[in-house]
Amino acid sequence: MANVLENILTTASALKKNVVLPEGEDARVVKAASLCAKEGLAKITLLGDPEQIAKANPDVDLTGVDVINPVTYEKTVEYATILFKAREGKINKKTGAPEYADVDAAIASILKDYTMYAALMLKAGDVDGLVSGACHSTANTLRPGLQVIKTAPGINTVSSCFVMVAPEGENKYNPDGVAVFGDCAINIEPDAQQIADIAISSAETARKIAGIQPRVAMLSFSTKGSGNDDKFFQTVPKMQKATALAKEQAPDLIVDGEFQFDAAVAPEVGKLKAPDSKVAGNANVFIFPNINAGNIGYKIAQRFGGYMALGPICQGFAKPINDLSRGCSVEDIKAVVAITALQAQ
Numbered sequence: 594m595a596n597v598l599e600n601i602l603t604t605a606s607a608l609k610k611n612v613v614l615p616e617g618e619d620a621r622v623v624k625a626a627s628l629c630a631k632e633g634l635a636k637i638t639l640l641g642d643p644e645q646i647a648k649a650n651p652d653v654d655l656t657g658v659d660v661i662n663p664v665t666y667e668k669t670v671e672y673a674t675i676l677f678k679a680r681e682g683k684i685n686k687k688t689g690a691p692e693y694a695d696v697d698a699a700i701a702s703i704l705k706d707y708t709m710y711a712a713l714m715l716k717a718g719d720v721d722g723l724v725s726g727a728c729h730s731t732a733n734t735l736r737p738g739l740q741v742i743k744t745a746p747g748i749n750t751v752s753s754c755f756v757m758v759a760p761e762g763e764n765k766y767n768p769d770g771v772a773v774f775g776d777c778a779i780n781i782e783p784d785a786q787q788i789a790d791i792a793i794s795s796a797e798t799a800r801k802i803a804g805i806q807p808r809v810a811m812l813s814f815s816t817k818g819s820g821n822d823d824k825f826f827q828t829v830p831k832m833q834k835a836t837a838l839a840k841e842q843a844p845d846l847i848v849d850g851e852f853q854f855d856a857a858v859a860p861e862v863g864k865l866k867a868p869d870s871k872v873a874g875n876a877n878v879f880i881f882p883n884i885n886a887g888n889i890g891y892k893i894a895q896r897f898g899g900y901m902a903l904g905p906i907c908q909g910f911a912k913p914i915n916d917l918s919r920g921c922s923v924e925d926i927k928a929v930v931a932i933t934a935l936q937a938q
């Protein structure tokens with residue numbers, strides 16, 4: 594394996610970013626917080642009642658971790674006010690009533706939802722990044738960010754990608770030893786503009802996290818118009834339109850399509866099918882037409898190809914937020930904290 598993860602951990606340590614972990618009730622999160630502080634990976638803010646955390650984790654040393662109890666913290670009213678103002682006029686889809694009737698309602702809500710509390714700390718600029726999801730669903734982890742952090746300038750879609758690290762040894766089709774696949778986990782059936790956003794964000798992740806110069810391929814079952822599904826799903830015209838939009842919105846980005854996977858990675862096929870393309874035959878960032886293709890694709894690379902999949906890494910937020918898998922280990926949490934620190938640069 595290329596030492597991508599090692600590089601991420603080393604770079605993060607030098608940045609000293611402050612990452613909030615709202616799940617103080619989870620023993621793995623508490624242990625990871627302790628290790629991040631001890632190893633100098635990041636400054637950690639852990640949410641929860643310090644007494645309860647200490648009682649539940651008697652052997653964990655939290656020296657250097659900033660444990661904040663939202664119930665007593667002096668800034669809770671300030672955070673609730675930020676939430677109330679950010680969501681004023683929004684209607685709760687289930688009840689039909691305003692999401693928050695007043696600041697008191699917002700206070701009551703964030704004291705039940707520490708991920709939202711952490712998102713408000715991030716919005717207020719009191720921390721640099723947020724990592725959650727060890728004991729909450731993806732939807733409940735991302736929704737606070739979608740509602741209050743919103744998207745980065747020029748991007749309208751929060752998406753995700755995997756950094757795929759090649760197994761040891763020469764890899765004819767991936768000389769960098771690392772690739773980026775997006776979006777395999779968040780947007781189910783993205784339209785052309787959303788695909789363009791995913792491409793631009795995935796290129797940014799390729800630079801910041803994978804440490805490669807991105808060459809982005811928009812994937813399809815068709816190469817440069819060789820196939821056509823106009824009568825059925827319109828994915829070929831969608832990927833063609835997405836390619837044009839990405840080129841227009843990020844003129845410096847090396848992006849092209851639509852390509853079949855072999856035309857994107859195999860020089861001999863790329864030359865034959867798209868001789869004038871800078872991307873064909875040597876792509877290292879791969880954008881899938883929908884979550885089905887993306888999710889299946891990264892799992893094939895993982896299981897048949899022996900690739901290590903780092904992620905899903907969230908991208909496109911105005912400030913970094915990442916979702917853990919509920920089966921995560923302490924080491925996984927540390928890696929996601931480091932990735933989040935790099936995104937906060």
Ligand SMILES: CC(C)(COP(=O)(O)OP(=O)(O)OC[C@H]1O[C@@H](n2cnc3c(N)ncnc32)[C@H](O)[C@@H]1OP(=O)(O)O)[C@@H](O)C(=O)NCCC(=O)NCCS
Binds near residue numbers: 732781
């Ligand atoms: C991402 C996800 C959680 C959002 O679901 P949701 O909370 O029901 O979203 P809503 O439609 O209610 O939108 C909430 C807000 O987020 C915004 N939003 C939703 N998806 C967004 C996206 N991809 N990018 C930017 N904004 C988005 C909406 O515009 C809305 O904003 P508003 O409330 O200010 O008007 C949902 O798309 C999802 O569950 N995706 C699949 C995730 C999954 O299960 N993956 C498998 C794990 S591998």
